[in-house]
Amino acid sequence: NGYYSDSGWRSDHATYTNGQLTIQLDSTPCQTNQSLCSNQPLASTEVRTNALYGYGTLEARLKPAKGEGLVTAFFKYTGPSDGNPADEVDFEFLGNDTTKVQLNYFTAGQGGHEVFIDLGFDAADDFHTYTIRQTPDEIEWLVDGISVHTVNGPNLPSYPGRIMLSLWAVDPATVLRNWAGTYRLEDLPKQAVFDYVTFTEEASSGFDDLFNNLNFDRWHLANGWYLPYWSDNYWRADHIKIDNGEAILTVDDIPCASAPTDCKGQPLASPELRSNEFYGYGYVEGELKVAKGDGLITALFKYTGPSDGNEHQEIDFEFLGNDTTRVQLNYFVNGEGSHETFIDLGFDASAGYHTYGINHTPTKIEWYIDGQMVHRVSGQFPDTPARLMVSVWVAAKGTVLENWA
Numbered sequence: 553n554g555y556y557s558d559s560g561w562r563s564d565h566a567t568y569t570n571g572q573l574t575i576q577l578d579s580t581p582c583q584t585n586q587s588l589c590s591n592q593p594l595a596s597t598e599v600r601t602n603a604l605y606g607y608g609t610l611e612a613r614l615k616p617a618k619g620e621g622l623v624t625a626f627f628k629y630t631g632p633s634d635g636n637p638a639d640e641v642d643f644e645f646l647g648n649d650t651t652k653v654q655l656n657y658f659t660a661g662q663g664g665h666e667v668f669i670d671l672g673f674d675a676a677d678d679f680h681t682y683t684i685r686q687t688p689d690e691i692e693w694l695v696d697g698i699s700v701h702t703v704n705g706p707n708l709p710s711y712p713g714r715i716m717l718s719l720w721a722v723d724p725a726t727v728l729r730n731w732a733g734t735y736r737l738e739d740l741p742k743q744a745v746f747d748y749v750t751f752t753e754e755a756s757s758g759f760d761d762l763f764n765n766l767n768f769d770r771w772h773l774a775n776g777w778y779l780p781y782w783s784d785n786y787w788r789a790d791h792i793k794i795d796n797g798e799a800i801l802t803v804d805d806i807p808c809a810s811a812p813t814d815c816k817g818q819p820l821a822s823p824e825l826r827s828n829e830f831y832g833y834g835y836v837e838g839e840l841k842v843a844k845g846d847g848l849i850t851a852l853f854k855y856t857g858p859s860d861g862n863e864h865q866e867i868d869f870e871f872l873g874n875d876t877t878r879v880q881l882n883y884f885v886n887g888e889g890s891h892e893t894f895i896d897l898g899f900d901a902s903a904g905y906h907t908y909g910i911n912h913t914p915t916k917i918e919w920y921i922d923g924q925m926v927h928r929v930s931g932q933f934p935d936t937p938a939r940l941m942v943s944v945w946v947a948a949k950g951t952v953l954e955n956w957a
Contacts, residue, residue: 556728558735559720560589565597571747573599575719577622578741594740598718604630606712607754609835609911611683612643613747614717618676621721621735622647624744626682628713637661639709641691643682647742648733650676655693655701659709669693669700679747687754697918697925715751719744752833752913763799766792774824774943778816782953784847785946786818792825799825801944803848822944830856830937837909837920838942844902847947848873849957852908856938863887865934867917869908872957876902881919881927885934895919895926 565576577596582589589595605628616624624645631638637660644654651674655667673680683694688710692702719742721735722728761770774787791802803822808815815821831854842850853868864887870880877900881893899906909920914935919927947953 556723556726557720558592558723559594559596560586560592561597562589562595563597565595566599573717573746575599575717575744575746576741577617577719577721577743579737580741594721594735596719596721598716598720601715604634604712604714605751605753607686607688609683609685609752609754609913610715610750611681612717612749613679613681615677615679615745615747616645616650616675617647617719617742617744618650618674619647619735619739619742620733621724621729622742623718623720623722623732625716625718625720626746626749627716628684628686628709629716630711630713631661634714636711639711639713641684641686641709641713643684643693645675646732647676650674653682653695657691657703657709659707665703667701669695671695679745694925697920697928699923715749717744717746717749748915750913750915752835752911754834758831758834762797763794764797766794766799770828771825772828774826778818779945781951782948783945784818784948785820785822786815787824788815788821789823791821791823799942801825801843801850801942803843803944803946820946822946824941824943824945827940830860830939832937833912833914835909835911836940837907839905839907840942841903841905842871842876842901843873843944844876844900845873847949847954847957848944849947850944851942853941854910854912854934854938855941856936860939862936865936865938867910867912867934867938869910869919871901873902874957876900879908879921883917883929883934885932891929893927895921897921 567574575597579594582593582595612626627640627642629640630636638658640658642656651671652668656663657665680696685692690704691708693700722732724734773789775789778786793800801823803820805820808819808821838852850871855866856862857864864884866884868882877897878894882889883891906922911918916928916930917933918925947957
């Protein structure tokens with residue numbers, strides 16, 4: 553690992569057990585034959601992806617090694633060995649104080665952007681998630697779904713890099729001993745354990761809609777039909793308006809009360825906004841203020857189903873108007889739901905604007921509120937690209953939904 557390390561890389565110091573990767577640092581077989589450890593006194597390893605990954609979201613769940621002189625690293629890197637300038641984005645855990653983590657990045661070999669974050673826990677005691685979100689003009693670091701540091705600017709790493717996981721010991725004869733401490737042979741072996749690593753590429757088809765107008769190249773409105781049995785509202789495109797950068801969705805009895813045939817006998821009318829395109833894995837976020845009132849449901853979700861020629865796949869935020877201090881999260885895979893979870897918001901979602909986000913990858917779904925992760929599930933997930941939808945609708949009286957909303 554170069555001039556600053558006392559560790560020689562050996563592939564036999566990585567093991568896979570019970571779905572976890574363990575990297576071990578020790579003096580085997582170096583103490584008897586340093587030539588087997590690149591002439592270093594210690595042995596460990598670095599795990600690197602074969603492919604190089606660009607902008608997107610990189611996340612690992614890990615438990616770093618604790619001990620003087622040790623460094624556990626989770627990062628993206630490319631450099632001269634790949635024929636590129638040295639671009640890097642890091643999480644580095646120093647074993648002499650695992651209640652902190654150092655964040656850093658390098659652009660064309662220029663670093664000096666170190667920031668230490670107090671974690672509020674000892675990272676070596678248990679698994680936590682560490683995330684890097686990288687776009688052309690921003691890098692954001694998150695710990696357990698909470699943003700802890702963000703940098704912006706034009707001079708950020710831009711080259712795709714390899715994802716790397718490593719555990720190494722600093723050479724005590726270098727200045728790094730002042731950074732990470734000096735290891736002691738009697739404290740070895742030590743391990744860093746990685747539970748999973750995921751990467752989600754930044755969606756090239758993404759967008760940011762500020763609703764300065766209603767872009768019909770992007771959206772269409774449900775119009776002229778309703779959901780039998782479940783709802784008492786009829787979808788009408790005239791129940792949405794754009795005003796001062798806001799899309800306002802209204803539920804009322806116009807024209808249903810005076811002209812029931814215009815609402816096919818449904819007592820109320822409301823709108824649903826649907827994307828024209830289908831979106832797969834990635835992050836979707838909306839800033840909204842929900843409707844308050846018994847029987848009303850405000851929904852932000854991804855959906856596809858038989859009308860698109862697909863099985864029913866869905867991921868939801870659903871705000872029930874009878875208690876807008878909570879939100880229901882749910883998802884459906886091939887029509888199978890029953891994954892409902894209620895989250896206490898700590899505020900009234902109808903009283904002001906808040907952001908609500910869904911991070912959807914092949915291995916997990918995460919729900920975020922005002923940038924903080926509030927729920928995560930792992931397992932079998934929706935895997936079919938879906939439309940983005942926003943709606944306000946009315947639970948049908950006389951059905952089980954009346955007890956719900």
